[in-house]
Amino acid sequence: MRAIVLSMPATDEELLQEYLNGDEAAFERLVERHLTPLYAFIYRLCGNPDEAKDLTQETFLKAWKNVRNFDQERSFKTWLFAIARNTTFDYLRKRKQILFSELDxxxxxxxxxxxxxxxxxxxxxxxxxxxxxxxxxxxxxxxxxxxxxxxxxxxxxxxxxxxxxxxxxxxxxxxxxxxxxxxxxxxxxxxxx
Amino acid sequence: MENPVTLSNLRLPKIETPTGLLEGVFARIRQEQVRLARMRTTLYSVGMILSLGTGSLVTVSLARSLRASGFYEYASLALSGDSLFLTYWRELSFSLLESVPFITLLMFLVVLLVLVWTAANTLTNVRKIVRIA
The missing domain is CATH 1.10.10.10 (Winged helix-like DNA-binding domain superfamily/Winged helix DNA-binding domain)
Structure with missing residues (x-):
């Protein structure tokens, strides 16, 4: 009987470490993993699909720029969603759709x-x-x-x-x-x- | 006790990602990579040119200093194999060492190091631009 070996998908932390060690594809896998829930979250915050698309791209861009400073003790997903929330709120603030008092x-x-x-x-x-x-x-x-x-x-x-x-x-x-x-x-x- | 409040029956429609969003994310990241690589190429190129200019001045200054200190004469005497050198090798060695313009030599080495470093980084960033673009 042949043994079937199933490999568990790599965790966010493992992919992150692979990326920091030089594997560019690892970051792409992280993006693919979190793209849909992140887009859905941003879309429901801002209410516009085109804006949500731009904001999602901006979120991942910010994550990519700051990933080397990311504290690996934290959850990557939590960190990513924090960036998404802040990016969206900054955008909504600039658009003056919300008052500062609603955010602060x-x-x-x-x-x-x-x-x-x-x-x-x-x-x-x-x-x-x-x-x-x-x-x-x-x-x-x-x-x-x-x-x-x-x-x-x-x-x-x-x-x-x-x-x-x-x-x-x-x-x-x-x-x-x-x-x-x-x-x-x-x-x-x-x-x- | 944690409130067992859930919205298990909160049936929100599933949000599908728009076509091309994933590619859009990668394109933005690539764009930023190219922009950063271009900026670094410019900075390192300027550094390379400046170190080339400084290097040529320091090289001329080093050559003059070596000539003025008598280093060339002591060196040619050491390399000639003359019996005089073999007899007074210790004194001549000290004279050779004293004639080396250490400060100018150090400056030359530092500028050479900076030149090599900036040139290597310029090349790395140019390769990155070519690879990504």
């Missing part, structure tokens, strides 16, 4: 930094909510809240990782996530069916 949450109140302890039902939305309605509810959020929801639910990042990306304490991120879901639910309940 360093003046977050003390109460909002506390973790909410009230449980929420697992299914926050009705099963038959249409994709379109949910997308509209998502777009109704501020870019800051929207990025937290996207990172948690479509990119499956932990709150710890999200806290690192957005540069806020984890409790703040959890509170904002919960608040975002409540806002989305309120928006959906006000929308005509």
């Amino acid at each position: 949450t360093e003046t977050e109140s003390f109460e909002s930094s506390l973790e909410d302890t009230l449980p929420l039902p697992e299914e926050l939305f009705a099963q038959n909510e249409s994709q379109q309605r949910v997308e509209q509810a998502l777009l109704s959020l501020s870019p800051d809240y929207r990025s937290i929801v996207l990172l948690h639910d479509t990119d499956s990042l932990t709150f710890e990782a999200i806290a690192e990306i957005v540069g806020k304490p984890m409790n703040t991120v959890k509170s904002q996530y919960r608040r975002a879901l409540l806002q989305m639910r309120a928006f959906l309940s006000q929308m005509p069916k």
Whole structure:
């Protein structure tokens, strides 16, 4: 009986090390791996496919330029999404689509930094909510809240990782996530069916 | 306790990447690589030209210093195999050593090193441009 040897795909860290050792193709594989989720994240933040395309290219360009300074103790995915978020927010700021106050949450109140302890039902939305309605509810959020929801639910990042990306304490991120879901639910309940 | 809040039923439409996005990313990176290589080529070329110019001045200065110090005479005497040199080899060796213009020689070596380094880097970056473009 022939033994079939299956090789595990290389991790981000392994590919990164290969690239730093001179294997250019390793960085290309990293790009291929993260392109789709990164584009989807940026697209849902900025809402425009052409802009999302440019911003995705810019994100990977920034990552390539700074990869030699990347702290390999960190998660590459987290670092990449942090660049994507900051690049998109800078662009939205320049486009004046959002006010600084919508992005700058360093003046977050003390109460909002506390973790909410009230449980929420697992299914926050009705099963038959249409994709379109949910997308509209998502777009109704501020870019800051929207990025937290996207990172948690479509990119499956932990709150710890999200806290690192957005540069806020984890409790703040959890509170904002919960608040975002409540806002989305309120928006959906006000929308005509 | 972590709130078990999920959006498992949050059915967002799948976002497909637009055609050509991957190639676009690589093209941007290549563009930046060429731009950086061109910038480095320019800088190293300028360095090479400056070190060539400085090198020629330092070479002339070194040759003059060697001539003025009597180094050539001591050297030709050492190489002649004359019995006089064999008798007074120690004194003549010290004289030969003293006649070397060390500061000028050091400057010459430094400029030569810079010239070789800038030339090598210019060539590396030119090769990079040719390879990528």
